[in-house]
Amino acid sequence: GQNIDQPTEMTATEGAIVQINCTYQTSGFNGLFWYQQHAGEAPTFLSYNVLDGLEEKGRFSSFLSRSKGYSYLLLKELQMKDSASYLCAVLNTGGFKTIFGAGTRLFVKA
Amino acid sequence: NAGVMQNPRHLVRRRGQEARLRCSPMKGHSHVYWYRQLPEEGLKFMVYLQKENIIDESGMPKERFSAEFPKEGPSILRIQQVVRGDSAAYFCASSPPVDQETQYFGPGTRLLVL
Numbered sequence: 744g745q746n747i748d749q750p751t752e753m754t755a756t757e758g759a760i761v762q763i764n765c766t767y768q769t770s771g772f773n774g775l776f777w778y779q780q781h782a783g784e785a786p787t788f789l790s791y792n793v794l795d796g797l798e799e800k801g802r803f804s805s806f807l808s809r810s811k812g813y814s815y816l817l818l819k820e821l822q823m824k825d826s827a828s829y830l831c832a833v834l835n836t837g838g839f840k841t842i843f844g845a846g847t848r849l850f851v852k853a
Numbered sequence: 854n855a856g857v858m859q860n861p862r863h864l865v866r867r868r869g870q871e872a873r874l875r876c877s878p879m880k881g882h883s884h885v886y887w888y889r890q891l892p893e894e895g896l897k898f899m900v901y902l903q904k905e906n907i908i909d910e911s912g913m914p915k916e917r918f919s920a921e922f923p924k925e926g927p928s929i930l931r932i933q934q935v936v937r938g939d940s941a942a943y944f945c946a947s948s949p950p951v952d953q954e955t956q957y958f959g960p961g962t963r964l965l966v967l
Contacts, residue, residue, distance in 0.1 A: 747895075773954070774954055776954075778958075784960070784961075785944060785958040785959060785960050785961055786896070786944070786958050787958070788955060788956075788957070791954060791955060793954075830895060830896070832896075834954055839884070839886070839901045839908060839909060840898055840901065840909055840911070840912075841886070841898060841956065842898065843888075843895040843896040843897070843898075844895050845893075845894055845895040846894075846895050
């Protein structure tokens with residue numbers, strides 16, 4: 744079956760670092776995405792990992808371990824505007840069907 | 854370069870009516886995906902289309918739902934005889950012929966069935 748797990752909610756303080764974990768079990772794997780979605784808006788692309796390791800992009804980094812079926816999104820120097828849902832998604836083999844997790848709602852407090 | 858456009862942004866229908874949701878992909882993009890998002894839930898894949906072809910509709914309910922992406926014009930997601938459970942946000946995404954992995958999302962259509 745297809746299963747993507749991530750925490751439902753997290754709270755962190757402005758200026759801090761937060762790590763959002765994602766584990767997956769899918770019938771195929773062709774890469775893992777992280778998207779940010781503010782309430783009532785469309786998801787926006789953050790990162791795409793297809794090989795193991797850490798990819799850094801400004802304040803955001805994403806890590807992948809294919810053998811463990813595990814990824815995390817690391818957000819540094821948190822800002823209030825980072826309060827949003829963060830969606831973990833796996834691209835199935837064949838390259839077009841993307842399976843989304845339910846998302847992690849991050850609350851950044853002052 | 855305009856992003857993915859969807860219209861209408863909000864749609865209210867009564868039970869039994871038809872809903873038509875439109876999606877215009879980004880310029881140069883030939884792949885369109887439709888997703889449904891229920892409140893407090895993640896996006897659920899519905900269908901993947903290329904011009905004039907349905908590639909994968911495994912996420913689409915077998916009845917009342919259909920999708921098309923004609924040679925000219927936007928992609929259409931059509932829901933016949935809507936029921937209250939169809940109330941959701943429907944997102945369209947598009948990707949280019951190369952680098953198909955990255956999908957660009959439209960603003961969504963929020964359907965409310967009364």
